[in-house]
């Protein structure tokens with residue numbers, strides 16, 4: 240079987256969010272060769288910095304492309320803004336074949352026609368007013384300097400049928416489509432025109448994209464057929480929705496990949512969460528890209544909208560943090576935090592991070608608590624500590640002096656001296672030592688807090704009468 244070639248074809252008009260990252264992921268998993276193409280025909284909104292950002296995001300996610308641009312400098316191989324001559328050739332062929340024609344209808348005329356059709360209960364489509372202008376009339380209007388779009392002549396009796404790899408058999412009647420614009424009056428190409436041409440020229444055999452593009456597909460198939468260009472197979476994946484059921488947007492929880500990276504999400508977490516948004520994998524373990532690829536089956540892509548839930552992302556993040564190698568986890572921590580963790584406690588601190596943190600900023604907080612004197616107790620926490628009374632802390636200092644390196648012995652000593660047990664033992668101790676009522680095991684805290692600091696924190700509560 241010949242290799243399946245897929246592509247990711249972003250328009251660099253903003254940062255990559257979860258929706259397009261998922262399209263890129265499924266495209267990379269669903270083919271043998273993965274192509275990147277930059278659809279920057281919207282010159283006003285496309286920006287080189289977004290190309291650089293999206294390449295960075297793809298590489299960070301591990302989705303490197305086998306064919307495509309290497310840098311953000313536009314080139315005619317992969318940047319549509321530099322491929323105008325190629326599209327011009329195909330416009331010419333269509334015109335020569337009589338399969339495209341210039342349309343001089345003004346936006347106002349089109350709007351009026353649209354309203355008339357709608358008000359008589361018909362779906363709006365181009366009336367065909369310019370479809371049969373005599374050649375000399377076309378020439379005259381061009382000479383007058385009238386602006387023209389280029390329309391594709393849709394064979395009205397044609398029915399476009401194709402098998403969508405996700406959504407099954409699709410059927411669109413030519414007469415429902417109407418002649419559509421493939422080149423705007425300002426000379427710029429319609430997005431779906433160069434998109435289809437490039438898929439054919441780049442040898443793409445499977446187009447995997449969001450279902451919002453489904454209605455472009457019959458048009459694209461007609462264009463390719465008219466030009467005798469090869470047609471890819473199409474797979475339209477369901478959209479992602481937020482917890483309110485509306486398409487995922489900034490408002491209901493979407494975040495850019497850049498933002499997730501800056502918050503400290505691991506790429507494995509993002510990729511594992513996305514891979515399961517609308518695709519079923521057996522097993523619930525964190526998978527690397529080769530395993531995700533091995534388990535990917537286009538028939539397992541669901542048709543119903545996939546619901547994004549940040550708790551799922553955080554679940555995968557937890558697995559990624561727990562599974563991270565020491566060195567990876569160490570460098571994931573912020574530099575300021577690495578600077579305060581003593582060498583002797585590095586391994587212990589990383590253990591603590593694995594079982595207590597999802598993000599570097601949580602590790603920052605624990606490093607400050609354990610290895611600096613910056614400890615602030617909120618009033619309610621201080622009240623919990625205070626409630627144990629002075630005798631408890633005097634007993635704790637005694638017990639700590641007796642068993643500085645053995646938490647179990649310290650605890651036994653404290654119990655014996657103070658008579659406290661259960662939460663009356665643990666909560667005040669936690670409160671006084673960490674400024675918090677939950678967190679890492681006390682044994683670890685006891686081991687990592689340097690002893691003079693530990694004594695000072697206990698001593699804070701020994702002069703309650705003062």
Ligand code: GLU
Pocket residue numbers: 248249250278434446447448449452
């Ligand atoms: N540039 C288009 C987009 O970003 C690509 C659509 C497609 O994948 O065909 O939506």
